[in-house]
Amino acid sequence: MxxxxxxxxxxxxxxxxxxxxxxxxxxxxxxxxxxxxxxxxxxxxxxxxxxxxxxxxxxxxxxxxxxxxxxxxxxxxKTAYTGPSAKIVLKPLFKSKACVLKLEPYWTYELCHGKFLRQYHEEKLPGNNVKLLEYYLGYYEAPSVVPSPSDLIPTKKIDGKDIPYYEVLMSNGTLCDIKDKKARVTRLRYICDLQGRNEMVSLEEVSTCEYEGLVLTPALCSHPSYKVKxxxxxxxxxxxxxxxxxxxxxxxxxxxxDTQNQYSPVKPKPVSQPRSSSQPTPKVSPVPIHPVDTSVVESFLKGEYCLNGGGREWWKYTFCYGKYVQQYHEEKGGVRSSTINLGTWNEDIHIKWYHSPERLRTTSLTTISQFYGNGDICDVTGKARQVLVKLKCKETLRLPAVSLSLHEPKTCDYILLIESSIFCSLISTVDAHGLINFSP
Structure with a gap:
């Protein structure tokens, strides 16, 4: 030695x-x-x-x-790469209508790529009214200067690794009452993640009305300088x-x-080392994992925490677990109009559907499928609207980011896909009828 x-x-x-x-x-x-x-x-x-x-x-x-x-x-x-810049690589995402949600116990954050970042809270009022409290944390500001290949790419330390990122400025948000009526601003850091769904996995207020967010996207992975090395x-x-x-x-x-010791191991004698009482025995910490807040899961499963999608489209939609899936148009001030009920929860109807021959019998280890029927009558088919809701476990840094997408494969017959890490802990609680039995 x-x-x-x-x-x-x-x-x-x-x-x-x-x-x-x-x-x-x-x-x-x-x-x-x-x-x-x-x-x-x-x-x-x-x-x-x-x-x-x-x-x-x-x-x-x-x-x-x-x-x-x-x-x-x-x-x-590093300097040999001659392909499109990060700005060009992310351009299709910024031009799309993709929006994702990040859930917290009180606030919900809606990020529409290349458009805006919104923070809001909805309070249900009697009837169909909603009291909306919202702030825009910034609007997309396209970068005017394209960095050259030789420019130093910034990195952020995550779980002990230096992760390269592409920064996008979201400026001119809602005026800040505390900070001399200055507009809110957010710096979003996009990082490469092949399993990402363009979700915002973290957001923090680094100073008054100034924010930093982290977004996971597979689009950036085509640029070699942004891959995690x-x-x-x-x-x-x-x-x-x-x-x-x-x-x-x-x-x-x-x-x-070493070879001899493999066959005749010798146990070393313990040696006592003096240690000051002010210095406790160090503990080995595991890689930091961000657990999902159980209060968010509980509120969601009680139907108190509803998920909204649609971004700035004319038609938006909302999903309240165990209650309904609705489509609506939102007027100024958060007032909803032209509400259409796409499907209503009924446990007996779901169980009947779950065990019906028509249902595709595939066992998924990552998705919970539930049926919401008896929606409003469709003018085209004359039948009640219905929705197949798919809750898919999506492990992404174990943070409660959510992505929603609503599809209509057949007239007035919908599929609502919701992906988030909050569903990963629920998969094991699903019973033989496809029902979630969660207890914190």
């Missing part, structure tokens, strides 16, 4: 003092180095040259020439010089001792 440690120390010392890698590169937390012993009869990879090597001597006077990796090779790869590992290849074995003697003794 002492021989190997001295070799590693020599490698470190020589890198710091003689080679172009430099102290900052060698002790970078995002880089790993592996020491490898290579037989002198096998040529090394061409990019290793004697100009980028050092000669080291072990305690037994065994000599090795160690070749250091080229620190500039990764930078060359694995921690690089570089080999330091060491060739024996004349008269030296391929593996240092100390290394061979260490391997031999």
């Amino acid at each position: 002492m021989v190997i440690m001295s070799v590693l120390e020599l490698v470190s010392l020589t890198i710091l003092t003689q080679m172009s890698i430099g102290a900052g590169d060698f002790f970078n937390d995002d880089a790993l180095f592996r020491l490898k012993w290579v037989d002198k009869v096998h040529p090394l990879v061409e990019e290793f040259s004697e100009e980028n090597s050092v000669v080291m001597t072990t305690a037994e006077n065994e000599q090795y020439r160690c070749f250091l990796p080229d620190s500039g090779s990764e930078e060359k790869k 694995d921690m690089p590992e570089s080999n330091i290849n060491c060739q024996p010089l004349t008269g030296s074995p391929v593996y240092p003697s100390g290394y061979q003794r260490l391997n031999s001792a």
Whole structure:
């Protein structure tokens, strides 16, 4: 062990003092180095040259020439990309009508990409009226300058990794009463996630009426500079010089001792270490996971927390679990008009549908399907409208972001797909009739 440690120390010392890698590169937390012993009869990879090597001597006077990796090779790869910029890659998303929701116990956040970010709370009033409290946290501001490929891409530390992001400014929001009537502004940071659904997974108020949000999107993954990079590992290849074995003697003794210990393990004696009472025993913390707020789940399952979709379209829709799916038009001030009932919840009707031969009998480990029938009569078919509601588990940083989409595959026959991590904990509670039995 002492021989190997001295070799590693020599490698470190020589890198710091003689080679172009430099102290900052060698002790970078995002880089790993592996020491490898290579037989002198096998040529090394061409990019290793004697100009980028050092000669080291072990305690037994065994000599090795160690070749250091080229620190500039990764930078060359970064500048080789000539495809569309991040702005161009995200343009289809910003031109689409896609909107997503982020749920919190009181506030709901609606992000319509390339349009606006809205914060609102709805309070049900007698009848069909709704009291709406809302603030626009910013409107989309298209970037005027396209960054060049050589520009430094900003990163954000998430779970110990530096994640590259593309920032979008949402400005000219609702005026802030606390901050001299200045408009609210939000900086949205879009990051690559192949499993993402363009959802906003976090939003925080970094200063009064100024916000920062994080959006996961697969669209950005086509740009190599925005992909999450694995921690690089570089080999330091060491060739024996004349008269030296391929593996240092100390290394061979260490391997031999390890092999023997596999068959006759020796338990080390416990050593008591003095510890100050002011310094508690450190605990190993797991990777941070953001749990779903159970109060949000409870309110949703009670039908108190309804989900709204449709963005700024003429027709919007709302889903109140265990109650109904409705389509409506919203006048100024949050007053709803032209409300159409697309489907109403009835447990007996759902169970009958769930066990009917017409239902496609496929077992899904990620989706809960429920039937809402007896909607308003359709003028075209003369039959009651109906909705198949699909609640799909979507693990995304385990945060309660929600995406909704309403489809009409047949006239007055709808499918409402809702994807969120809040449904992941509910999958295991579904009984033989497709009913959720959740208890916090």
